[in-house]
Amino acid sequence: MTKIVTPGELAQDMRAAMRAIGAQARAAARQLANAPAEAKTRALVAAARILRERADDVLAANARDLAEARTKGLAPSFLDRLTLDAARVEAIARGLEEVAALPDPVGRLLARFERPNGLEIERVATPLGVVGVIYESRPNVTADAGALCLKSGNAVVLRGGSDSFQSSSAIHACLVAGLREAGLPEAAISRAPSAAREAVGEMLEGLGGTLDVIVPRGGKSLVERVQREARVPVFAHLEGVVHVYVDRAADLAKATKIVVNAKMRRTGVCGAAETLLVDRAAAPTMLAPLVKALLAAGCAVRGDEAAQSVDAAVSAAVEEDWRTEYLDAIIAVKVVDSVGGAIDHIQTHGSHHTDCIVTEDAATAERFLKEVDSAIVLHNASTQFADGGEFGFGAEIGIATGRMHARGPVGVEQLCTFKYRVRGDGQTRP
Amino acid sequence: MTKIVTPGELAQDMRAAMRAIGAQARAAARQLANAPAEAKTRALVAAARILRERADDVLAANARDLAEARTKGLAPSFLDRLTLDAARVEAIARGLEEVAALPDPVGRLLARFERPNGLEIERVATPLGVVGVIYESRPNVTADAGALCLKSGNAVVLRGGSDSFQSSSAIHACLVAGLREAGLPEAAISRAPSAAREAVGEMLEGLGGTLDVIVPRGGKSLVERVQREARVPVFAHLEGVVHVYVDRAADLAKATKIVVNAKMRRTGVCGAAETLLVDRAAAPTMLAPLVKALLAAGCAVRGDEAAQSVDAAVSAAVEEDWRTEYLDAIIAVKVVDSVGGAIDHIQTHGSHHTDCIVTEDAATAERFLKEVDSAIVLHNASTQFADGGEFGFGAEIGIATGRMHARGPVGVEQLCTFKYRVRGDGQTRP
Numbered sequence: 001m002t003k004i005v006t007p008g009e010l011a012q013d014m015r016a017a018m019r020a021i022g023a024q025a026r027a028a029a030r031q032l033a034n035a036p037a038e039a040k041t042r043a044l045v046a047a048a049r050i051l052r053e054r055a056d057d058v059l060a061a062n063a064r065d066l067a068e069a070r071t072k073g074l075a076p077s078f079l080d081r082l083t084l085d086a087a088r089v090e091a092i093a094r095g096l097e098e099v100a101a102l103p104d105p106v107g108r109l110l111a112r113f114e115r116p117n118g119l120e121i122e123r124v125a126t127p128l129g130v131v132g133v134i135y136e137s138r139p140n141v142t143a144d145a146g147a148l149c150l151k152s153g154n155a156v157v158l159r160g161g162s163d164s165f166q167s168s169s170a171i172h173a174c175l176v177a178g179l180r181e182a183g184l185p186e187a188a189i190s191r192a193p194s195a196a197r198e199a200v201g202e203m204l205e206g207l208g209g210t211l212d213v214i215v216p217r218g219g220k221s222l223v224e225r226v227q228r229e230a231r232v233p234v235f236a237h238l239e240g241v242v243h244v245y246v247d248r249a250a251d252l253a254k255a256t257k258i259v260v261n262a263k264m265r266r267t268g269v270c271g272a273a274e275t276l277l278v279d280r281a282a283a284p285t286m287l288a289p290l291v292k293a294l295l296a297a298g299c300a301v302r303g304d305e306a307a308q309s310v311d312a313a314v315s316a317a318v319e320e321d322w323r324t325e326y327l328d329a330i331i332a333v334k335v336v337d338s339v340g341g342a343i344d345h346i347q348t349h350g351s352h353h354t355d356c357i358v359t360e361d362a363a364t365a366e367r368f369l370k371e372v373d374s375a376i377v378l379h380n381a382s383t384q385f386a387d388g389g390e391f392g393f394g395a396e397i398g399i400a401t402g403r404m405h406a407r408g409p410v411g412v413e414q415l416c417t418f419k420y421r422v423r424g425d426g427q428t429r430p
Numbered sequence: 431m432t433k434i435v436t437p438g439e440l441a442q443d444m445r446a447a448m449r450a451i452g453a454q455a456r457a458a459a460r461q462l463a464n465a466p467a468e469a470k471t472r473a474l475v476a477a478a479r480i481l482r483e484r485a486d487d488v489l490a491a492n493a494r495d496l497a498e499a500r501t502k503g504l505a506p507s508f509l510d511r512l513t514l515d516a517a518r519v520e521a522i523a524r525g526l527e528e529v530a531a532l533p534d535p536v537g538r539l540l541a542r543f544e545r546p547n548g549l550e551i552e553r554v555a556t557p558l559g560v561v562g563v564i565y566e567s568r569p570n571v572t573a574d575a576g577a578l579c580l581k582s583g584n585a586v587v588l589r590g591g592s593d594s595f596q597s598s599s600a601i602h603a604c605l606v607a608g609l610r611e612a613g614l615p616e617a618a619i620s621r622a623p624s625a626a627r628e629a630v631g632e633m634l635e636g637l638g639g640t641l642d643v644i645v646p647r648g649g650k651s652l653v654e655r656v657q658r659e660a661r662v663p664v665f666a667h668l669e670g671v672v673h674v675y676v677d678r679a680a681d682l683a684k685a686t687k688i689v690v691n692a693k694m695r696r697t698g699v700c701g702a703a704e705t706l707l708v709d710r711a712a713a714p715t716m717l718a719p720l721v722k723a724l725l726a727a728g729c730a731v732r733g734d735e736a737a738q739s740v741d742a743a744v745s746a747a748v749e750e751d752w753r754t755e756y757l758d759a760i761i762a763v764k765v766v767d768s769v770g771g772a773i774d775h776i777q778t779h780g781s782h783h784t785d786c787i788v789t790e791d792a793a794t795a796e797r798f799l800k801e802v803d804s805a806i807v808l809h810n811a812s813t814q815f816a817d818g819g820e821f822g823f824g825a826e827i828g829i830a831t832g833r834m835h836a837r838g839p840v841g842v843e844q845l846c847t848f849k850y851r852v853r854g855d856g857q858t859r860p
Contacts, residue, residue: 424811
C-alpha cells in the first residue's frame with residue numbers, strides 16, 4: 001500500500017525540520033559567541049576563496065534558476081536581480097573579504113564606570129543570538145547576510161526565494177566550506193531545507209523560541225507581511241518616502257546637484273528622494289531651475305500650483321503623492337513655509353527613513369537635523385548616501401526605521417546586544 | 431427612558447478614552463523631544479517641591495486606598511508595598527530630584543566618523559517616543575517612571591493598579607503641576623482615566639500604534655501576561671534565577687560574605703541569589719562552611735547529595751529547584767565540575783538575569799564573565815548590586831533580560847534610541 005502524505009503531515013514535517021534547524025543554529029550561536037575573532041575572519045576569507053574556485057558551479061546553478069524563471073515569464077527587472085555573471089560573483093567574494101576585514105564588533109567596550117564602592121562596571125558588546133533572514137530573488141543576500149551575522153558572532157537561518165534557490169544553495173555551500181575550514185560549526189550559517197512557503201511561516205513564529213530577530217530583504221509586500229505576522233522583533237523599513245528641502249539660504253547650484261542626484265542616480269533604492277520641498281521665500285528664484293533640472297534629467301514632476309506654473313510638463317499632485325514612494329523617475333514638488341513648514345510636512349507625510357536639508361544657514365540646518373525624527377538626516381548631501389557601505393559599515397543587512405535597538409543602516413555593530421561585567425573585591429550591599 | 435450601557439459600549443468607551451490619551455501623549459512626545467534640558471529638570475524639581483507641599487493630601491489619599499485594601503483582606507506584604515508615610519513621600523521627592531540632576535541623555539554623541547568623501551556622520555541619542563508603564567500596588571512607581579521617561583524626553587502613559595489608584599492620582603497630580611510650571615505639555619506624563627482592567631488590554635494593543643515600548647512593573651503573572659500579549663516591544667524580566675559560583679580559587683571568607691549577602695540581604699528582590707554552585711575541587715574545604723553560614727543566617731537549604739551530607743537540616747533538592755526563583759529565604763546548593771560545569775549549569779537552568787563568580791584566579795573570572803550570557807555578570811561582588819541605582823543610573827524603570835535594545839537595569843540612556851546626522855558640503859553619490 002502506498003502511504004498517502006496529507007498536506008497537514010507535510011506542514012508537520014516542515015515545522016519539525018525548521019525547528020531542528022533552529023535548535024542547531026541556537027547551539028552554534030553559543031559556540032560562536034565565544035569563538036576567537038580570528039576564526040570568524042578565517043572562515044570568511046576561506047569562503048571568498050572557495051567561491052572564486054567554484055565560480056563555474058555557481059554560474060551553472062544560476063543558469064538553471066534563470067531558465068526556470070524564464071519559463072515562468074517573470075519580469076525583466078526580476079530576472080536582472082536574479083542574474084549572476086563572473087563580475088557579480090567576484091563582487092560577492094570581495095564583499096565577504098570586506099566584512100572579514102572589519103574590526104570585530106564582539107567584546108567592544110561600550111561604556112565603563114567605577115562606583116564609589118569600588119565596583120568597576122563595563123558595558124560590553126555581545127552577539128544578539130540567532131538572526132532569521134527572509135529574502136527574495138537576489139542570490140548575493142545569501143553571502144552578505146551570512147557574512148554580517150558570522151562577523152557579529154550570530155548564527156543565521158536564511159530563507160531565500162524559490163526562484164533563486166539553486167544559486168543560493170551554491171553560494172551557501174561555499175560559506176559552509178569556509179566555516180568548516182575555520183573549525184566553526186556549520187549550523188552557524190543555516191538555511192531552510194527547501195524554498196517551501198511554509199518555511200517563512202515557521203520563521204515568523206520564531207522557530208520555537210529560537211530566533212532573536214528577523215530581517216526581511218525584499219519588496220514592500222514581503223516587509224509588510226513580516227512586520228504584521230512576526231512574533232519576534234524585526235529590523236526593517238517598509239518604505240522610504242525621502243524628502244529634500246531646499247531652504248531660502250540654499251546655494252542653488254549645490255541644491256540642483258543634490259536634488260538631481262538624490263532623485264535620479266538610482267531611482268529604485270530606498271534612499272532615493274521622492275518629494276522636493278522648496279521654501280516659499282526661495283521659490284521665486286529656485287523653484288523653476290530645480291523643476292527644470294529634474295525634467296531635463298528625465299524625471300516626471302507632480303507639483304502643487306506653484307510647481308505647475310513653472311512648466312506645462314508638471315502635472316498636478318494629489319494628496320496621495322505626498323505619501324508615495326515612487327521608486328521610479330517621478331518626484332512630487334511642493335512649496336512650504338520655511339524650515340518649520342518643511343519639518344511639519346516631513347513629520348506628517350514621511351516614513352522616518354532619510355531626509356535632507358540644503359542650506360548655507362548653519363542655525364537652520366541644525367534645527368532641521370534636530371527636529372526631523374528620521375533614522376538619517378542630512379545637511380547638504382545627497383540622500384542616496386543612505387547605505388551601510390557609504391556609512392563605512394562595510395555592508396548592511398538592511399536599513400531600519402523602527403525605534404528599537406537598530407535604526408538606519410544595520411551593520412555588524414547593531415547586530416550586537418550588550419551585557420554588564422562587574423568586577424569587585426568582595427563588595428556586599430549594605 | 432434610562433439608557434442602558436452594555437459591557438460592549440463600556441469597552442468601546444475605554445478604547446476611545448485610552449486611544450485619545452495615546453494620541454495626546456504622542457503629540458506631547460514630539461514637543462518633549464525638542465524641549466530644552468533645563469525645562470525637563472525644572473519640571474522635576476518643581477514636582478518634588480509640590481509633592482512635599484502636598485504630602486498631607488498624598489497621605490490622606492493613601493489612607494483611603496489602605497482602608498479599602500484592608501476591607502478586601504489583602505495580604506500584609508501587599509499592604510506594606512501600598513503604604514506611604516512621611517519618610518516614603520520624602521524618599522519619592524528625593525528620587526525626583528536625583529533624576530532631575532542626572533545628565534540629560536538626549537542629544538548625547540554616541541559615535542562620530544568622517545568618511546573619505548568628507549561627509550561627517552554622527553550617531554546621536556534621541557528619545558524613544560511614548561512609553562507605556564503597567565504596574566501594580568506601589569504608588570512610588572508613578573513618580574519613578576514618570577521622572578525617568580520625562581528626563582529621557584519620552585512621553586509616558588501610566589496604568590497603576592486599582593488598589594493604589596487614589597495614592598497614585600495624588601502623586602500624578604504633583605508631576606502634572608511640575609510640567610505646568612516648566613511650560614511642558616501635561617500629556618507628557620499621562621495616566622489611564624480609571625483602574626479599569628480594560629485599560630491594560632488597550633495598552634497591550636499599543637493604543638492604536640501610539641506606544642513604542644511597554645514596561646511591566648509587578649509580579650510574575652503581570653510580566654507573563656504582558657510578554658505574551660503585548661503587540662509592542664517589552665522591557666522586562668520574567669524572573670531572576672540568580673547564581674553564585676564559588677570556585678576552587680575562591681577566598682573562603684569573601685565567598686561566605688558574598689553568598690550570605692547575595693541570598694539574605696533582601697530575599698524578595700530580583701537580584702537575590704537562588705542557587706549556590708560550588709566547585710567540586712573546593713567542596714571538601716568550602717561546602718560545609720558555606721552551607722552552615724547560610725543555615726546560621728536563617729536560610730533553608732535544599733541540596734544535592736554533597737550538600738545534604740553537610741548538615742541534617744539540608745533537604746534534598748529536586749530537579750525543579752535548579753530552575754526556581756524562591757524570592758524567599760531558601761537556596762538550592764549544588765556541586766559542579768569546575769568553572770565549565772558552573773557555566774553549563776547556568777546556561778541550562780538560569781534566566782539570563784544576574785550571575786556571579788567568586789574566585790581569586792583572574793583567568794577563571796574572565797572566562798566566566800565572557801561565557802555566561804546574562805545581562806549582568808559579576809566577579810567577587812554580591813548579586814544584590816543588580817540595580818539601576820547601584821549602577822549609578824539614578825534610578826531604573828526595570829531590569830530587562832531580553833536581548834533587544836535594553837538589557838540589565840534600564841535607566842534614562844536605554845530609554846533613548848538614536849539617529850544619524852550627516853553633514854556635507856554638496857556631496858553627491860557617483
